[in-house]
Amino acid sequence: MAETGExxxxxxxxxxxSDMSDSExxxxxxxxxxxxxxxxxxxxxxxxxxxRKDDKPISLPNWKRRLDILSPMERFHLKYLYVTDLxxxxxxxxxxxxxxxxxxxxxxxxxxxxxxxxxIHLARELELHDLVTIPITNKEDAxxxxxxxxxxxxxTLQSEGCLREFPVFGExxxxxxxxxxxxxxxxxxxxxxxxxxxxxxxxxxxxxxxKKKDCFQVSLYKCIFDAMVQGKVTPASLIxxxxxxxxxxxxxxxxxxxxxxxxxxxxxGDLIELVFLSLxxxxxxxxxxxxxxxxxxxxxxxxxxxxxxxxxxxxxxxxQHYTAYWMGxxxxxxxxxxxxxxxxxxxxxxxxxxxxxxxxxxxxxxPQAKKAK
DNA sequence: ATTGCTTAAGGG
Numbered sequence: 153m154a155e156t157g158e159x160x161x162x163x164x165x166x167x168x169x170s171d172m173s174d175s176e177x178x179x180x181x182x183x184x185x186x187x188x189x190x191x192x193x194x195x196x197x198x199x200x201x202x203x204r205k206d207d208k209p210i211s212l213p214n215w216k217r218r219l220d221i222l223s224p225m226e227r228f229h230l231k232y233l234y235v236t237d238l239x240x241x242x243x244x245x246x247x248x249x250x251x252x253x254x255x256x257x258x259x260x261x262x263x264x265x266x267x268x269x270x271x272i273h274l275a276r277e278l279e280l281h282d283l284v285t286i287p288i289t290n291k292e293d294a295x296x297x298x299x300x301x302x303x304x305x306x307x308t309l310q311s312e313g314c315l316r317e318f319p320v321f322g323e324x325x326x327x328x329x330x331x332x333x334x335x336x337x338x339x340x341x342x343x344x345x346x347x348x349x350x351x352x353x354x355x356x357x358x359x360x361x362x363k364k365k366d367c368f369q370v371s372l373y374k375c376i377f378d379a380m381v382q383g384k385v386t387p388a389s390l391i392x393x394x395x396x397x398x399x400x401x402x403x404x405x406x407x408x409x410x411x412x413x414x415x416x417x418x419x420x421g422d423l424i425e426l427v428f429l430s431l432x433x434x435x436x437x438x439x440x441x442x443x444x445x446x447x448x449x450x451x452x453x454x455x456x457x458x459x460x461x462x463x464x465x466x467x468x469x470x471x472q473h474y475t476a477y478w479m480g481x482x483x484x485x486x487x488x489x490x491x492x493x494x495x496x497x498x499x500x501x502x503x504x505x506x507x508x509x510x511x512x513x514x515x516x517x518x519p520q521a522k523k524a525k
Numbered sequence: 526a527t528t529g530c531t532t533a534a535g536g537g
Contacts, residue, residue: 229530236534243537266535273535294532319533332533353536362537394531449536497537 223480228252232321232393233478235331235376239369241474243361243494246486250500257499268449269351273334276349277316286405292396292420293403299420299427300406300413306434313338320376321394322385325471327478328393333373336439343440346370346377355448357456361491363444367460370442371467378438380431387424396420483513 224230240248251257258266277283288294298319309315314337321330335347348370352358358366379385391398398421402410410417417423442460447453476482486506487494495501505513 231531234531234533262536265537269535271535291531298532317533330531330533334534350536359537365537395529494537 221480223478224249224252224484225478225480230478231395232328232330235320235329235369235372238329238372238471238474239365241477242365242368242470244487244491244498245474245477245484246504246506247494247498247500249484250504254500259499262497262499265353265449268353272351272447272449273349276335280314280316284409286409287403288406289403290400291394292400293406295394295396296402296406296410296420296423299423300410300415302427303415303423303430304413306430306436309336309338309436310434318377320373320380321390322376322379323389323393324372324375324379325468325475327471327475328389329372329376331373331376333377339441344437345441345443346373346439347443347445348373350444350446351449352446352455353449355451355453355455358446361494363458366444367442367458368467368470370444370460371462372471374439374442374462375464375467381434381436381438383428383432385428385431387421387428390424391421396424398424486511486513 237248237252240251286293286297288297302319305315305318309318314335316335318333318336319331320333321328323329333346334349337345337347339345348366350358350366376385387398390396399419402417402420402423410423415423415426417426442462444458444460446455446457448455477484486504489511492507495504495507498504501507
């Protein structure tokens with residue numbers, strides 16, 4: 153009965169992040185080439201890719217802002233991060249960076265495992281509600297759909313006690329984070345419990361490194377969700393970080409769905425205020441229990457369950473460390489030597505400057521070496 | 526364009 157909309161049909165011009173790349177470091181150019189050769193899923197940009205290499209450096213004034221003095225947030229044109237950006241960063245920071253530079257650079261095998269995982273998650277979501285496709289054309293519409301989902305989900309959680317794919321967003325230690333909580337439900341004791349489902353290709357228990365990353369991920373969800381229901385995620389903060397235009401008229405399909413849901417909103421700003429009120433006045437508790445369930449993809453056998461001991465200080469400390477990279481206060485790091493086994497399954501192991509340098513970014517040590525490609 | 530731009534998570 154509880155119908156939930158889901159956005160689709162993203163902007164058709166989302167393809168081009170093409171400029172800028174000309175003045176990347178040499179190793180980035182190498183990566184781009186590798187991407188062309190490899191079986192990349194991402195379709196190329198509209199026209200000028202790397203070929204448009206200008207020969208007139210002096211005629212490009214904004215190139216004075218060299219990429220290496222831009223923070224990663226600026227370099228990747230990011231206004232906010234995904235929760236999973238930070239949890240991937242917890243696994244290997246450099247892998248996360250390569251992932252941002254070369255999106256969609258995965259082996260077919262790995263992509264397969266991810267697809268299977270995504271399908272299992274989708275199937276579980278569909279157990280609880282239908283999905284409706286709403287055509288959208290801009291980010292205001294995309295966020296409006298997210299907000300409409302929240303507005304219908306909160307009463308559903310309070311009446312039915314269970315919910316899947318709940319969107320969360322908010323500032324944590326200075327960065328704005330966006331994510332989706334797998335599952336929320338009230339326990340018999342009336343406490344709110346978050347469950348994160350992790351599916352696994354092989355029927356083995358996760359390693360400690362895996363658990364650590366997943367615990368961090370769900371801890372982030374709790375930080376953000378709690379802040380939302382405590383009124384700490386204000387409309388002003390949301391608008392400031394996302395740069396949404398609260399007065400931009402909503403698209404016709406979004407307006408239609410808002411009406412169908414019984415929400416009379418004239419603008420995105422109205423919708424944001426409504427979400428804020430709903431979050432803070434619905435008697436939602438903070439999350440009491442954090443749980444991770446590992447199941448085998450093929451057989452759905454439960455491989456293990458983790459109850460996470462939430463340590464707010466520890467989580468915030470980690471976030472501060474990770475954001476130091478994003479703000480450009482420090483260079484990215486690869487894994488410690490004792491975790492070098494992670495490189496074995498990494499898509500970027502062949503090009504990784506950390507691995508080549510044996511624990512330091514070789515680009516910072518030997519800037520000349522790469523010329524001899 | 527003297528610019529702006531994002532579905533999050535998916536698993537190891």
